[in-house]
Amino acid sequence: MEHTRKQYTISVYTENNIGLLNRISAIFQRRHINIESMNISVSEIEAVSRFTILVNMTEVNVRKIIGQIEKQIEVIKAFYHTDEETIYLESCMFKIKSELLFEERQIQNIIKESDARIVTVNRDFFVLEKSGRRHEIEMLHRELSAFGIMQFVRSGRIAVTKDEMKITEMLAAFNN
Amino acid sequence: MDVKAKTKTNYLNQESEHITGCEALVRSLIAEGVDIIYGYPGGAIMPVYDELFKYQDQIHHVLTRHEQGATHSAQGFARISGRVGVAMATSGPGATNLITGIADAQIDSTPMVCITGQVPSHLLGSDAFQETDIVGISTPVTKWNHQITRAEEIPEVIAKAFYIAKSGRPGPVLIDITKDAQFETFDFTYKKCEGVRSYKPVPKVDTSILKSAAQAINDAKNPMIVWGQGVILGEAEQEFKAFVEKSGIPAAWTIMGVSAIPTSHPLNVGMVGMHGNYAPNKLTNECDVLLAIGMRFDDRVTGKLSDYATQAKVIHFEIDPAEIDKNVIADIPVLGDVKDTLSEILPMIKEKSYSDWHQQFKDLLKIEFEKVIKNDLHPTKDGLTMGEVLKEINLQSRGEAAIVSDVGQHQMIACRYAEFNKSRGNITSGGLGTMGFALPAAIGAKMATPEREVVAVIGDGGYQMTIQELGTIFQTKAAVKIVVLNNDFLGMVRQWQQLFFDKRYASTEMSNPDFVAIAKGYHIEAKRVSKREELATAIQEMMTSKEAYFLEVCVEKEDNVFPMIPSGASVSEIRLE
Numbered sequence: 001m002e003h004t005r006k007q008y009t010i011s012v013y014t015e016n017n018i019g020l021l022n023r024i025s026a027i028f029q030r031r032h033i034n035i036e037s038m039n040i041s042v043s044e045i046e047a048v049s050r051f052t053i054l055v056n057m058t059e060v061n062v063r064k065i066i067g068q069i070e071k072q073i074e075v076i077k078a079f080y081h082t083d084e085e086t087i088y089l090e091s092c093m094f095k096i097k098s099e100l101l102f103e104e105r106q107i108q109n110i111i112k113e114s115d116a117r118i119v120t121v122n123r124d125f126f127v128l129e130k131s132g133r134r135h136e137i138e139m140l141h142r143e144l145s146a147f148g149i150m151q152f153v154r155s156g157r158i159a160v161t162k163d164e165m166k167i168t169e170m171l172a173a174f175n176n
Numbered sequence: 177m178d179v180k181a182k183t184k185t186n187y188l189n190q191e192s193e194h195i196t197g198c199e200a201l202v203r204s205l206i207a208e209g210v211d212i213i214y215g216y217p218g219g220a221i222m223p224v225y226d227e228l229f230k231y232q233d234q235i236h237h238v239l240t241r242h243e244q245g246a247t248h249s250a251q252g253f254a255r256i257s258g259r260v261g262v263a264m265a266t267s268g269p270g271a272t273n274l275i276t277g278i279a280d281a282q283i284d285s286t287p288m289v290c291i292t293g294q295v296p297s298h299l300l301g302s303d304a305f306q307e308t309d310i311v312g313i314s315t316p317v318t319k320w321n322h323q324i325t326r327a328e329e330i331p332e333v334i335a336k337a338f339y340i341a342k343s344g345r346p347g348p349v350l351i352d353i354t355k356d357a358q359f360e361t362f363d364f365t366y367k368k369c370e371g372v373r374s375y376k377p378v379p380k381v382d383t384s385i386l387k388s389a390a391q392a393i394n395d396a397k398n399p400m401i402v403w404g405q406g407v408i409l410g411e412a413e414q415e416f417k418a419f420v421e422k423s424g425i426p427a428a429w430t431i432m433g434v435s436a437i438p439t440s441h442p443l444n445v446g447m448v449g450m451h452g453n454y455a456p457n458k459l460t461n462e463c464d465v466l467l468a469i470g471m472r473f474d475d476r477v478t479g480k481l482s483d484y485a486t487q488a489k490v491i492h493f494e495i496d497p498a499e500i501d502k503n504v505i506a507d508i509p510v511l512g513d514v515k516d517t518l519s520e521i522l523p524m525i526k527e528k529s530y531s532d533w534h535q536q537f538k539d540l541l542k543i544e545f546e547k548v549i550k551n552d553l554h555p556t557k558d559g560l561t562m563g564e565v566l567k568e569i570n571l572q573s574r575g576e577a578a579i580v581s582d583v584g585q586h587q588m589i590a591c592r593y594a595e596f597n598k599s600r601g602n603i604t605s606g607g608l609g610t611m612g613f614a615l616p617a618a619i620g621a622k623m624a625t626p627e628r629e630v631v632a633v634i635g636d637g638g639y640q641m642t643i644q645e646l647g648t649i650f651q652t653k654a655a656v657k658i659v660v661l662n663n664d665f666l667g668m669v670r671q672w673q674q675l676f677f678d679k680r681y682a683s684t685e686m687s688n689p690d691f692v693a694i695a696k697g698y699h700i701e702a703k704r705v706s707k708r709e710e711l712a713t714a715i716q717e718m719m720t721s722k723e724a725y726f727l728e729v730c731v732e733k734e735d736n737v738f739p740m741i742p743s744g745a746s747v748s749e750i751r752l753e
Contacts, residue, residue, distance in 0.1 A: 015374050019311055019321070026316045067498030073320045073340055076374040171373075 037156030088159035197327030218266025221293030247277020252620030268306030283607030287346035319347030327360035339369035344377025390524035405432035406470015428456035435601035455540035483746035559732030582614035582638035612641030695726035
């Protein structure tokens with residue numbers, strides 16, 4: 001069980017530091033592991049950054065990786081979770097020719113049914129935004145592809161865990 | 177030449193003074209107790225060198241002949257003394273030349289701080305002359321690194337660098353300082369670093385784990401200890417000795433761990449790993465409890481992992497949580513500084529002896545003696561063996577000398593046969609296997625402990641990788657004793673070619689220069705021997721010399737190092753021939 005490959009979301013709480021991204025990604029690179037997606041943002045704690053890294057690997061190896069990530073001086077704490085243990089989503093944007101919005105009735109239906117949101121419309125193009133699971137975004141992409149997409153971009157996964165991450169108390173302990 | 181600083185100004189916790197970044201750097205180093213720096217000047221670090229010139233009564237700079245030599249000297253200094261070694265270089269090629277030594281220090285957990293100059297901050301990223309992204313390049317091989325672009329950062333970052341390099345599991349730190357930050361002035365004060373909130377150097381000891389470890393040790397029938405450098409790094413030699421003696425457990429060592437207890441200790445059962453002793457390798461797969469103390473189950477120690485000690489309950493004493501279950505699953509992981517965990521577990525341990533079990537080690541040693549050791553140490557053939565050279569060094573140094581070895585056959589022979597009475601006696605490149613390590617490392621070791629005899633044992637291949645450091649020896653008069661065991665081959669690679677590549681000796685035979693003439697060219701006393709009857713006198717002459725001395729010993733060209741666990745084989749498959 002521990003040796004089967006699975007999707008894991010790794011959450012790393014860190015100090016905000018130049019070069020840390022390099023240090024963390026190098027740990028994956030040394031073991032020849034592909035990072036499926038990565039997102040870096042602020043976290044719930046002031047001045048603490050949060051890396052959200054999506055990987056496909058065995059639990060045995062993800063544990064070793066966590067140990068090696070936590071070993072980095074500016075890393076406060078790292079966690080790993082399965083899909084079932086997290087609430088997660090990705091965001092994406094489509095840039096599409098505006099004329100299609102009026103000429104192709106079908107597009108308006110797709111937008112409505114997919115829960116996508118129009119961010120902006122001008123004479124030349126409109127921008128559509130959608131947040132959700134990967135398969136929902138992929139489906140929307142497939143449907144819109146038929147009409148022509150000028151630009152497409154999808155974000156890395158962001159996730160919160162169902163259970164509490166015991167990071168705040170940890171930091172409080174550090175500060176004392 | 178006395179390289180120790182004569183005077184020392186206290187820069188700790190003083191009132192602030194308005195000075196340049198480069199002066200602040202030198203004062204910071206003095207405040208950290210640094211008295212020797214190994215380095216090489218150049219454009220981007222010149223302001224610092226100008227300050228070093230002014231402060232030369234307080235801090236001594238040793239000009240090595242290559243930046244790699246500077247790192248290995250700093251490593252030798254750190255390994256023998258436990259203090260942080262310091263290396264310095266300019267930007268670009270100066271900085272990249274440090275990388276091998278930094279990687280070596282990282283894998284062998286050596287406390288070292290490297291300081292590099294960098295192009296002015298307005299030129300960063302512009303492919304300026306001698307610009308290289310040394311922070312990016314050194315990231316995977318440093319415990320921590322940082323680029324300073326403002327002078328005011330210098331004291332805090334240097335304090336942090338020394339704290340990180342030395343604390344917990346030690347390692348190398350690189351600090352890159354732009355030239356404008358060196359020139360900039362600011363109000364300097366210096367405080368030691370007392371902690372970093374995201375960094376916990378030593379994990380807390382879990383008493384309940386200690387209890388279950390003690391239980392397993394007390395219940396064991398055939399337990400075995402494998403100890404590593406952690407015992408030395410944790411300065412836990414006394415605690416370890418007390419633990420071994422009370423528990424009565426046979427104790428084997430990795431090449432990084434040897435000398436933590438005297439070689440002659442009755443419970444010492446020898447070296448584990450690829451060229452280790454027969455008994456501890458074989459019996460690793462027969463013990464019921466394996467106590468791994470301050471070691472990390474390197475693949476050269478374990479052989480084929482899936483056949484390594486699978487029958488044993490593994491108790492792993494370790495300071496670095498990332499090492500737990502990395503290679504071998506620990507049934508009982510005892511996290512913490514071994515100095516603490518060993519002293520806390522000692523009262524819980526029953527006094528025991530395992531005479532039948534010890535007998536098994538002795539029986540296997542007898543087999544190894546007949547098949548290997550006898551021929552190495554008491555050869556009957558004409559050619560000299562590396563083993564008999566080590567035996568003679570042991571005899572004449574009485575186990576007091578530090579042996580600094582390079583990488584290859586001579587290294588394995590040195591580690592197998594050198595006898596140590598004192599800790600920190602074996603200085604070698606264990607994890608990285610860096611040829612060229614020994615000569616500069618011996619310089620650092622000698623300077624850190626001038627009262628101790630330091631003998632560098634080097635092969636003819638590795639010697640030529642950093643041979644230019646003879647210049648450093650000549651200039652500083654460091655009384656290093658150098659023994660080159662010359663077989664005109666890259667011996668270890670040749671051995672593999674003989675055993676596994678049908679004797680196709682691709683690029684391993686060497687046409688060597690006149691090493692004695694080269695040493696003499698550097699005004700170092702030198703001698704060559706190739707006959708058994710000359711050996712003892714030559715070593716005596718070397719050992720009694722007050723100055724540096726070079727001895728070339730021409731040894732048998734095609735000797736092999738045994739025992740040997742072939743790459744990828746199990747420790748049980750160790751070969752004696």
